[in-house]
Amino acid sequence: MKRIVMFGGGSGSRDITIALCQAGWDVTRIVPAWDSGGSSKALRESLGILALGDIRQALMTLAHGEGRLSNVVRYFNARLSEIPDRAALRAEFEFYVRGAHPMLRTMPPEVRRAIVDYLGVFESSIGPDFDLSRGSIGNFVLTGAYLAHQRDINRAVLVFRALCGIGGHVWPSTTDDEVELVADLRDGSQVRRQDQVTRLSGEQAAIGIERVRLHGAQGRPPEANPAALGALAQADLVVFGPGSFFTSTLGHLAVRGVAAALGAVPEVPKVYIGNILQCPETVDRSAADLLRAFGLGGGAGLLTHALVNRGWVPFERTERGHRYLSEGETLAQDGAGLHLFVDDFEDPWQRGRHDPQKVEMTLGHIADPSSEPTASAMMWL
Known part of the structure; x- marks a missing residue:
């Protein structure tokens, strides 16, 4: 297998990444850690962390390209609603945090426990005013893993890859939280x-x-x-x-x-x-x-x-x-x-x-x- 390293964002080279995976390349994506918009903005401003959105998106692209569309990947691709009702949005979020989602029951017990544990770490780290609108469940799990593993993004990525069964790699080009x-x-x-x-x-x-x-x-x-x-x-x-x-x-x-x-x-x-x-x-x-x-x-x-x-x-x-x-x-x-x-x-x-x-x-x-x-x-x- 030829080893290819790709510099870019989360979505710009999505189709090409999938084609490379399907053609048998060993793909490593190197993505920015400085995104300051979208879901990453709320996470960075609330928790003082590097941008995780492009990392999660690139991992999901690898999962797609490698044909690993398991229920874990589908679960991580889910997003919360975009509604103004904060109470309703928090209730929707709690549905995932409590492990009530039916898709979790289709996963191996150790995978299910890890996902719920990381969501729990994430929930305990955000305040009541955190903007959950259109929040990515995958971003929340990856953030929870990052915080649970002493802010070691490389360790968090390895855990996330293992949960999804992904073979390729995704790394931020820097691990600096403040970039x-x-x-x-x-x-x-x-x-x-x-x-x-x-x-x-x-x-x-x-x-x-x-x-x-x-x-x-x-x-x-x-x-x-x-x-x-x-x-x-x-x-x-x-x-x-x-x-x-x-x-x-x-x-x-x-x-x-x-x-x-x-x-x-x-x-x-x-x-x-x-x-x-x-x-x-x-x-x-x-x-x-x-x-x-x-x-x-x-x-x-x-x-x-x-x-x-x-x-x-x-x-x-x-x-x-x-x-x-x-x-x-x-x-x-x-x-x-x-x-x-x-x-x-x-x-x-x-x-x-x-x-x-x-x-x-x-x-x-x-x-x-x-x-x-x-x-x-x-x-x-």
Whole structure:
């Protein structure tokens, strides 16, 4: 089995992760620990912990890809209701905490006990004003495991994997509880917190992001998770993206030790999978612009390959309100030293998203050049 390490967020590379699992790759996902929105926001603000939402989501994706859709996985995928009635919401939460859910009775006794125990730890750690709306049961269990095991996220992940029977791995790139993402815009201004960066205003998006930084404990850059570094040392292939470019992909290079670990394995291909659509983080950027940003983000010289979606027609197109990312007129010149796979990587049935099987086959060719490439326009520059 080829060992692939993927840097990204929880959902950006979901379909590709599933395709890799189904094709027999040994997958390790390395995800951000600095998400500050959604369910992670309530958990971080109430308990002072690192973001667990992307970790849980990536674990669920591995479970799907590995065909481990047990009742444990279905249970962890459940969410509480989104209702304003706090009393009703608390009663729904207690239904899970008391172990009253019928699905629990289908699980082995030791699994059932562990889940209820971790939910109990979680319940005892939150206050009466904690926002449970649309809360993920899997997030609650993972948080309970994290707190029960002395805030050791790697131990909590191993426990969660075992409960689900997952074979692959998911690690946050740092274990720092206090890590915060900061974006420096090109006019010198700053935007703090990941959730604010992903929702840049129209004016901020037009100015554009120059680079992103991470602030950990005492304002210092956070240290890399040893488990993530260990995975990189054993990888046969490393992939960045797709996903939110600055916050979920490039941000990992701001973790102290990650770039050095990548540089320590020069023989391992390092591939950037370019997004198909623009987002508020990449308004008016091209694929060439984003490749250049790897250098600004501390990744100069790290990439060996890039997958770039080809736009076949000379017209501006949009999907779901977002424009398609162009290749960039200077792609060939700026791609010097890279293997570029420039092809139609879009899923023909889901516009704006990657064709996961085609991406997987292309990555297979990169890992084993003796196999046939799928990209019709491969260039060595």
